[in-house]
Amino acid sequence: MAGKTLFDKIWDHHVIVERDDGQNLLYVDRHLCHDGSFNGFRRLRRTGRAVRRPMQTWLTPDHYTPTHTPDVAEIEDPRAREIVEASSVNAREFGVHLFPWGDRRQGIAHVVGPEQGVTLPGLLMVCGDSHTSTHGALGCIAFGIGASEVTHVLATQSLWQQRPKTMRITVNGKLGFGVTAKDVILAVIRRIGAAGGTGYAIEYAGSAIRALSMEARMTLCNMTIEAGSRSGLVAPDETTFAYVKGRPFAPDGDKWERAVSFWRALATDADASFDQEVVLEGGEIVPMVTWGNSPEDTVGVDECIPDPSREANPDRRAAMHAALEYMALEAGMAMDEVSIDKVFIGACTNSRIEDLRAAAAVAAGRQAVVPTLVVPGSGLVKAQAEAEGLDRIFIDAGFEWRLPGCSMCIGMNGDTLRPGERSASTSNRNFRGRQGLGSRTHLVSPAMAAAAAVTGHFTDVRKLMGTA
Amino acid sequence: MDAFTSLDAVAVPIDIVNCDTDQIIPGRFLRHLPEDGGYDRYLFHDLRFDTDGSPRPEFILNQPAYRNSRIIVADLNWGCGSSRENAVYVLVANDIRCVIAPSFGDIHFSNCMKHGVLPVRLARETCDDLRGQLHTRPGATLAVDLPSQTVTDTEGNQYGFEIAPFDKHRMLNGLDDIGLTLEYDAEFEAFERRHAEVYDWL
Ligand code: SF4
Numbered sequence: 237m238a239g240k241t242l243f244d245k246i247w248d249h250h251v252i253v254e255r256d257d258g259q260n261l262l263y264v265d266r267h268l269c270h271d272g273s274f275n276g277f278r279r280l281r282r283t284g285r286a287v288r289r290p291m292q293t294w295l296t297p298d299h300y301t302p303t304h305t306p307d308v309a310e311i312e313d314p315r316a317r318e319i320v321e322a323s324s325v326n327a328r329e330f331g332v333h334l335f336p337w338g339d340r341r342q343g344i345a346h347v348v349g350p351e352q353g354v355t356l357p358g359l360l361m362v363c364g365d366s367h368t369s370t371h372g373a374l375g376c377i378a379f380g381i382g383a384s385e386v387t388h389v390l391a392t393q394s395l396w397q398q399r400p401k402t403m404r405i406t407v408n409g410k411l412g413f414g415v416t417a418k419d420v421i422l423a424v425i426r427r428i429g430a431a432g433g434t435g436y437a438i439e440y441a442g443s444a445i446r447a448l449s450m451e452a453r454m455t456l457c458n459m460t461i462e463a464g465s466r467s468g469l470v471a472p473d474e475t476t477f478a479y480v481k482g483r484p485f486a487p488d489g490d491k492w493e494r495a496v497s498f499w500r501a502l503a504t505d506a507d508a509s510f511d512q513e514v515v516l517e518g519g520e521i522v523p524m525v526t527w528g529n530s531p532e533d534t535v536g537v538d539e540c541i542p543d544p545s546r547e548a549n550p551d552r553r554a555a556m557h558a559a560l561e562y563m564a565l566e567a568g569m570a571m572d573e574v575s576i577d578k579v580f581i582g583a584c585t586n587s588r589i590e591d592l593r594a595a596a597a598v599a600a601g602r603q604a605v606v607p608t609l610v611v612p613g614s615g616l617v618k619a620q621a622e623a624e625g626l627d628r629i630f631i632d633a634g635f636e637w638r639l640p641g642c643s644m645c646i647g648m649n650g651d652t653l654r655p656g657e658r659s660a661s662t663s664n665r666n667f668r669g670r671q672g673l674g675s676r677t678h679l680v681s682p683a684m685a686a687a688a689a690v691t692g693h694f695t696d697v698r699k700l701m702g703t704a
Numbered sequence: 705m706d707a708f709t710s711l712d713a714v715a716v717p718i719d720i721v722n723c724d725t726d727q728i729i730p731g732r733f734l735r736h737l738p739e740d741g742g743y744d745r746y747l748f749h750d751l752r753f754d755t756d757g758s759p760r761p762e763f764i765l766n767q768p769a770y771r772n773s774r775i776i777v778a779d780l781n782w783g784c785g786s787s788r789e790n791a792v793y794v795l796v797a798n799d800i801r802c803v804i805a806p807s808f809g810d811i812h813f814s815n816c817m818k819h820g821v822l823p824v825r826l827a828r829e830t831c832d833d834l835r836g837q838l839h840t841r842p843g844a845t846l847a848v849d850l851p852s853q854t855v856t857d858t859e860g861n862q863y864g865f866e867i868a869p870f871d872k873h874r875m876l877n878g879l880d881d882i883g884l885t886l887e888y889d890a891e892f893e894a895f896e897r898r899h900a901e902v903y904d905w906l
Contacts, residue, residue, distance in 0.1 A: 249899070249902060249903075250899075252888065252891055252892055252895040253888050253891050255870060257868060257869040257870050258868065259868065259870040261885065261888060261891075261892075263892075263895060263896070263899060265903070265906070272734065275737070275789075283882075285882070300735070313735070315735040315736070316735055319735060356906075358903070359906075364787060365787055366785065366786055366787040366811055380787040380811055381787060381811065381814075382787050382788075382789040382792075382811055382812075382814065382815035382818065383789035383815075384789060384815065384818035384819075384881070385814070385815075385818075387882070388881050388882055388885065391882050392882060392885045392886065392892070393892075394885060394892060396870070396881065396885070398868060400810075430722050430781055430784060431722070431780055431781035431784065431807055434781065434784075434807055434808075434809070434810060435810065461785075462785075464781065464784060464809065464810070465810075466810050466811065487905045487906065491904075491905040491906075492905070494904060494905040495905035495906075498903075498905060529722075530722045530724075532722075551721055551779065551780075551832075552721070554719075555720075555721045555722070646731045647731060647732070648731055648732065648734065648735070655755065665724075665726070665785060665786075667724045667726040667727065667785060668726070668727060668750070669726060669727075669730050669731075669750050670726050670731070673730070673732075673750060673755065674750075674755070
């Protein structure tokens with residue numbers, strides 16, 4: 237019998253019912269909720285249903301929480317205030333775990349899950365947010381769902397799904413100096429396209445992936461959805477075990493030993509096959525910047541903005557023209573000549589301690605020339621950064637140091653760009669208007685964002701790091 | 705949810721590749737719910753309206769011939785991006801009950817079916833051709849029939865589409881998933897006991 241992939245092994249452990257038509261009823265080990273999940277709880281209440289396994293459900297507000305004040309009363313928009321407050325009300329009423337606003341453990345759901353050991357290898361996890369793909373970095377199946385599915389999982393602890401196809405993306409060799417997981421995933425999306433992963437679960441493999449830290453793997457898996465795939469995974473290894481050990485909701489004692497041997501056996505078998513294979517050379521990847529309104533619109537910082545007239549496909553050509561017009565850019569401009577108005581360092585892509593360290597290393601001893609917001613992913617990340625003195629480095633460099641949340645990734649809490657403003661942002665979506673009406677977003681790594689902050693334009697961070 | 709059987713209605717072409725759910729409904733409206741009223745305005749809001757709130761005449765949904773559209777014909781990767789189900793509520797608020805596209809964002813695809821909005825995958829060339837017909841004949845209708853799994857265009861050509869039998873059954877009958885799942889309660893309980901043994905470290 238042919239071997240199995242990591243994805244299929246975990247999937248097979250979670251099939252409650254398999255119908256003849258290929259539909260699987262899957263068991264959900266752990267369910268993460270955020271303030272935006274209010275609708276799921278509302279519908280549950282309306283139909284008089286309970287949460288089936290409240291102790292397998294965690295809630296943390298993130299999308300609507302302000303980053304400038306710890307005071308709920310200061311949230312100006314009454315509906316946003318209601319939504320933040322509803323998190324605590326819902327958690328108490330339905331008896332689920334809560335990391336309330338103001339608690340050090342509160343933060344962006346995709347930062348908090350791994351940090352608290354809620355996310356573990358081998359699990360099947362869901363959350364009503366597309367970036368749930370992040371958690372697959374630990375070697376679990378994790379995918380985003382819509383509000384109706386959130387309600388379904390709350391009520392039944394299970395979900396109907398069709399098994400996706402599998403794709404393996406292998407990144408060989410070693411990443412170059414100054415090149416991060418963010419650049420790798422942007423390079424991947426550039427290669428396969430924003431719909432390249434649709435219908436697939438993606439496993440990342442190869443020596444360049446193995447060498448990534450746990451947090452870097454989260455960045456990689458986070459943006460898997462930007463390639464159209466709902467879940468990205470990395471097989472659990474020593475890096476994973478070292479990360480998970482000792483976290484509040486992770487197994488300990490005897491259970492820890494049993495867990496590790498279970499997790500080791502999950503790796504894709506040598507004779508397993510994938511529906512599609514993609515291979516990249518890690519050494520060829522450079523720091524990346526997006527120029528358009530889809531994450532596939534990406535170039536290296538040392539390249540020029542592409543010329544639509546050289547594009548053969550007419551639809552693609554039209555889309556490129558539209559993006560250049562919206563972004564107010566000219567074909568052929570050198571990427572590092574594009575100047576920016578604001579910088580955002582944060583979001584579930586890049587708001588963990590290593591991200592902040594990378595940004596601080598560039599900021600240290602330099603001065604921001606444009607307004608720059610640093611928003612840690614959780615209260616614990618914030619505390620850790622402060623213990624390491626990173627907050628001082630940022631403040632001395634003229635960056636603003638804020639409270640945890642989604643913030644300018646989506647601007648729901650009021651942290652937005654003004655119409656026409658251009659950002660260098662460590663978030664994951666450069667869609668039109670994503671950071672506020674008329675906003676123009678360029679996606680970059682934290683080090684590249686800090687380099688843009690201190691120079692006012694996109695800058696190859698390797699030059700600031702000493703070696704180019 | 706509302707059942708879907710068939711629909712013969714005005715269709716509107718949306719020529720946007722990778723039309724993400726942030727375009728379908730911008731993030732700042734997610735705090736509102738359909739029952740708050742005025743929800744229909746949020747559909748494509750920032751493409752449809754100027755910053756002062758006046759409609760942009762060049763945006764296709766503002767053109768009188770397309771105003772009563774109940775079908776959208778889109779391009780590649782329709783509904784990619786955010787999982788916001790509001791992108792479906794806002795279709796329903798505009799009485800749009802079917803989207804035809806070469807490919808869909810996976811999450812949006814399943815969200816559609818939860819609200820009786822039929823997502824139909826047709827070949828890219830077919831979608832291009834359908835959009836071309838709808839541009840040439842503004843206000844023309846398409847016919848979508850779920851039982852026979854067909855779309856009929858303005859010239860009478862018919863195209864078959866695939867849909868998972870389970871999804872078809874749920875759409876045709878307007879079935880609520882939760883009710884259906886709870887019929888498998890015995891299997892669920894048995895599974896959970898087995899799972900606790902296999903995942904004895906949890
Ligand atoms: S940080 Fe951005 S992408 Fe991540 S969960 Fe929040 S809004 Fe979504």
